Amino acid sequence: MAVRARAPGKIILSGEHAVVHGSTAVAASIDLCTQVSLRFPIDSESDDSLIKLQLKDMALEFSWPVGRLKKMLPELGIPQSSTPTPCSPETLKSIAALVGEHNIPEAKSGLAAGVLAFLYLYTSIQGYKPATAVVTSDLPLGAGLGSSAALCVSLSAALLAFSDSVSLDFSHQGWLTFGESELELVNKWAFEGEKILHGKPSGLDNTVSTFGNIIMFKSGNLTLLKSRMPLRMLITNTKVGRNTKALVAGVSERTFRHPDAMAAVFSAVDSISKELSTIIQSHAPDDLSITEKEKKLEELMEMNQGLLQCMGVTHASIETVLQTTLKYKLTSKLTGAGGGGCVLTLLPALLSGTVVDEVIAELESCGFQCLIAEIGGKGLQICFDASS
Amino acid sequence: MAVRARAPGKIILSGEHAVVHGSTAVAASIDLCTQVSLRFPIDSESDDSLIKLQLKDMALEFSWPVGRLKKMLPELGIPQSSTPTPCSPETLKSIAALVGEHNIPEAKSGLAAGVLAFLYLYTSIQGYKPATAVVTSDLPLGAGLGSSAALCVSLSAALLAFSDSVSLDFSHQGWLTFGESELELVNKWAFEGEKILHGKPSGLDNTVSTFGNIIMFKSGNLTLLKSRMPLRMLITNTKVGRNTKALVAGVSERTFRHPDAMAAVFSAVDSISKELSTIIQSHAPDDLSITEKEKKLEELMEMNQGLLQCMGVTHASIETVLQTTLKYKLTSKLTGAGGGGCVLTLLPALLSGTVVDEVIAELESCGFQCLIAEIGGKGLQICFDASS
Numbered sequence: 080m081a082v083r084a085r086a087p088g089k090i091i092l093s094g095e096h097a098v099v100h101g102s103t104a105v106a107a108s109i110d111l112c113t114q115v116s117l118r119f120p121i122d123s124e125s126d127d128s129l130i131k132l133q134l135k136d137m138a139l140e141f142s143w144p145v146g147r148l149k150k151m152l153p154e155l156g157i158p159q160s161s162t163p164t165p166c167s168p169e170t171l172k173s174i175a176a177l178v179g180e181h182n183i184p185e186a187k188s189g190l191a192a193g194v195l196a197f198l199y200l201y202t203s204i205q206g207y208k209p210a211t212a213v214v215t216s217d218l219p220l221g222a223g224l225g226s227s228a229a230l231c232v233s234l235s236a237a238l239l240a241f242s243d244s245v246s247l248d249f250s251h252q253g254w255l256t257f258g259e260s261e262l263e264l265v266n267k268w269a270f271e272g273e274k275i276l277h278g279k280p281s282g283l284d285n286t287v288s289t290f291g292n293i294i295m296f297k298s299g300n301l302t303l304l305k306s307r308m309p310l311r312m313l314i315t316n317t318k319v320g321r322n323t324k325a326l327v328a329g330v331s332e333r334t335f336r337h338p339d340a341m342a343a344v345f346s347a348v349d350s351i352s353k354e355l356s357t358i359i360q361s362h363a364p365d366d367l368s369i370t371e372k373e374k375k376l377e378e379l380m381e382m383n384q385g386l387l388q389c390m391g392v393t394h395a396s397i398e399t400v401l402q403t404t405l406k407y408k409l410t411s412k413l414t415g416a417g418g419g420g421c422v423l424t425l426l427p428a429l430l431s432g433t434v435v436d437e438v439i440a441e442l443e444s445c446g447f448q449c450l451i452a453e454i455g456g457k458g459l460q461i462c463f464d465a466s467s
Numbered sequence: 468m469a470v471r472a473r474a475p476g477k478i479i480l481s482g483e484h485a486v487v488h489g490s491t492a493v494a495a496s497i498d499l500c501t502q503v504s505l506r507f508p509i510d511s512e513s514d515d516s517l518i519k520l521q522l523k524d525m526a527l528e529f530s531w532p533v534g535r536l537k538k539m540l541p542e543l544g545i546p547q548s549s550t551p552t553p554c555s556p557e558t559l560k561s562i563a564a565l566v567g568e569h570n571i572p573e574a575k576s577g578l579a580a581g582v583l584a585f586l587y588l589y590t591s592i593q594g595y596k597p598a599t600a601v602v603t604s605d606l607p608l609g610a611g612l613g614s615s616a617a618l619c620v621s622l623s624a625a626l627l628a629f630s631d632s633v634s635l636d637f638s639h640q641g642w643l644t645f646g647e648s649e650l651e652l653v654n655k656w657a658f659e660g661e662k663i664l665h666g667k668p669s670g671l672d673n674t675v676s677t678f679g680n681i682i683m684f685k686s687g688n689l690t691l692l693k694s695r696m697p698l699r700m701l702i703t704n705t706k707v708g709r710n711t712k713a714l715v716a717g718v719s720e721r722t723f724r725h726p727d728a729m730a731a732v733f734s735a736v737d738s739i740s741k742e743l744s745t746i747i748q749s750h751a752p753d754d755l756s757i758t759e760k761e762k763k764l765e766e767l768m769e770m771n772q773g774l775l776q777c778m779g780v781t782h783a784s785i786e787t788v789l790q791t792t793l794k795y796k797l798t799s800k801l802t803g804a805g806g807g808g809c810v811l812t813l814l815p816a817l818l819s820g821t822v823v824d825e826v827i828a829e830l831e832s833c834g835f836q837c838l839i840a841e842i843g844g845k846g847l848q849i850c851f852d853a854s855s
Contacts, residue, residue, distance in 0.1 A: 333766070340738035340770060347731035347777070354725065378721070378779075382728060385777030389735070389770045395793055402786050 081118040081464035082240045085254075086232035087111065087456065088218040089225040089287035090314065090414045090423060093355050093383045094296075096330050096390050097348035100341070101298055105352050105359075106283055107306065108291040109314070109452035111217035113229035117237040118464075119210045128209035132197055134190075135215045141181050141194060145207045148198075151177055155202040160242035163267035166199045166275055174198045189221055189276075196231060196272040204238040204268065212237070219448060222316045223323075223415030228284030231272030236265045236459050247461075254460040262289050265459060291458025295356050297349075306359050306455025308372055311426045313404075313438065315411075316448040317396035319419025326416045330390045344389050347382070355379050359455065373427045377410035380425060384412035392417030399445055400424070407438050426451070469506040469852035470628045473642075474620035475499065475844065476606040477613040477675040478702065478802045478811060481743050481771045482684075484718050484778050485736035488729070489686055493740050493747075494671055495694065496679040497702070497840035499605035501617035505625040506852075507598045516597035520585055522578075523603045529569050529582060533595045536586075539565050543590040548630035551655035554587045554663055562586045577609055577664075584619060584660040592626040592656065600625070607836060610704045611711075611803030616672030619660030624653045624847050635849075642848040650677050653847060679846025683744050685737075694747050694843025696760055699814045701792075701826065703799075704836040705784035707807025714806045718778045732777050735770070743767050747843065761815045765798035768813060772800035780805030787833055788812070795826050814839070 094104025126146030218226035482492025514534030606614035
């Protein structure tokens with residue numbers, strides 16, 4: 080009995096930082112996914128049976144005997160898969176003790192939090208049933224591309240696929256999408272996982288990862304929109320680590336010092352986000368050609384980048400990416416918190432592959448990591464393994 | 468009988484481009500000047516006597532026999548130094564014919580216009596009196612630093628110094644300043660010269676050059692303000708020629724495409740200009756230390772630069788200057804039209820000379836020209852030559 084679930088990462092197309100001050104932001108899914116495959120053994124179950132977590136990309140494996148989990152987490156004995164519940168501080172403490180029994184390098188604190196979320200989601204949805212979960216991902220970790228949300232979504236979906244809360248056609252061949260209410264359930268569970276990973280997540284990352292497409296968000300409200308144009312971006316990971324909290328605080332301090340100027344800046348970002356979402360939603364044949372739409376998006380990206388510079392969240396590494404792509408007449412903007420992290424470069428549909436190769440070679444020679452992604456595609460998908 | 472007049476160039480501290488759309492801008496004089504020395508010969512005057520113009524920096528000399536001017540420009544026979552008058556199209560045509568008799572390379576079209584302005588101001592204020600005018604300048608030409616206005620101001624002042632419209636103490640030793648009404652008169656004549664050079668100048672450049680200090684301008688209104696803090700800037704001339712009209716048109720087109728976003732951007736610039744002028748005008752001991760003021764100015768410069776990027780008027784050469792100075796933790800913004808031209812870098816009072824030397828060396832190795840200037844100093848000054 081096995082299932083694979085895959086869920087995409089996300090980028091912020093416009094409005095990062097300004098969204099904290101009430102502006103509209105637009106996020107979109109990317110076709111880079113985290114995949115969880117979950118396999119339940121056919122053998123009979125005993126307290127020595129294991130719940131295994133394999134993180135393929137890091138060549139790491141963790142496992143817990145079912146008996147140990149029963150002892151440490153008695154309160155999670157009866158799976159409540161239909162009612163996503165926050166992890167209580169006591170449970171979190173017990174799970175932390177379990178995770179602490181494994182030797183996780185301190186430098187990988189995000190990893191430990193990921194394992195915590197795994198154990199909480201696992202036991203909450205599936206109880207103590209032994210199984211092996213294998214995680215692989217196209218997404219760089221901690222780069223602002225929503226890798227943790229993609230993990231929580233794909234994991235929740237794989238776990239829910241075999242729960243009473245979801246009814247699926249197990250005979251279906253190939254990738255399949257959940258129904259609306261199942262997606263809602265996955266999204267809520269993933270959000271609980273994200274809370275363990277991030278404290279106070281906005282819910283944006285897991286929502287984009289679950290539903291795909293594009294999402295407009297403003298003052299905590301998320302609106303799902305349908306992307307109606309193909310859009311391809313080069314995502315350059317500067318690999319410069321950034322302190323998101325410090326960057327957000329820096330913008331707030333600047334806003335405190337220059338309230339009028341910054342209010343106007345946020346208002347400009349709000350307009351840009353609204354324009355951008357209109358363009359992405361409009362049907363191609365309606366009015367503008369793909370090339371015209373791309374030109375408009377590029378202009379909005381350039382404007383948004385200027386406004387982010389005005390907020391003080393750019394970084395020398397980001398500027399290097401901007402300068403490099405500009406040489407090829409390509410437009411870029413930072414995505415996410417800034418101060419390093421990732422930069423988006425729009426790749427027009429008619430751009431030659433040779434140019435793309437050249438840009439990537441030049442960026443990689445600066446020590447950056449380059450990924451190409453389609454924007455605004457599918458969200459969560461699952462697939463039953465026919466052989467099992 | 469000889470006089471020297473010197474008049475400073477200018478920089479735009481904030482608000483370029485946005486000022487066209489109703490925002491406040493702030494300009495300031497720099498202690499880089501154009502100097503005109505004017506000497507009337509003691510010999511008796513004949514139609515063969517010459518009016519000579521020496522452009523020392525370019526090693527060029529032009530001269531016209533007084534008789535030739537009388538013939539070509541009979542309408543300017545009686546000097547009207549007290550009433551600045553626009554050059555009529557007919558007069559301009561006659562002067563152009565006179566200038567055309569000299570061989571001025573086509574590439575130096577700005578030079579030809581400068582010679583036109585010289586002849587118009589000269590004959591309008593001094594008639595056909597033979598003399599030699601020698602021009603030298605610290606200012607690069609056509610780099611947006613107000614070199615042509617500095618020429619028109621210093622020339623008008625030198626010519627007016629020996630006219631009936633101005634009464635001065637010829638026995639004064641050293642540099643001396645005109646009175647308020649004389650400055651107004653100089654400024655008006657210089658504006659007529661600027662019209663010959665630029666068609667429809669805003670009057671900003673000649674006003675800053677005449678009065679010095681800082682000037683706030685909004686919707687065509689100029690307000691003279693008193694700078695009360697020492698402020699030193701590195702001015703980097705990228706030497707990239709730019710098309711000011713095309714850049715201004717580009718911003719207008721972007722405003723047409725994105726009216727809401729751009730209105731907010733212009734409003735942000737307006738706030739920045741107002742804050743900036745408040746800081747420069749405030750007495751140092753009042754509230755903030757010089758270092759604190761510099762920090763605030765740097766932040767406002769960074770913000771303004773971001774907004775200029777948002778308007779689409781930056782350029783790869785400008786970004787190179789920004790990146791280079793950022794390495795030394797210095798803040799820069801473009802000044803003037805953008806698209807090349809000059810970039811300002813604030814040099815804090817406590818910055819070591821070694822760092823300044825290093826930055827300049829690195830910028831010059833990119834092929835840029837570096838100048839250091841004090842901001843907001845004196846305007847027009849004149850000096851009578853004691854030996855004559």
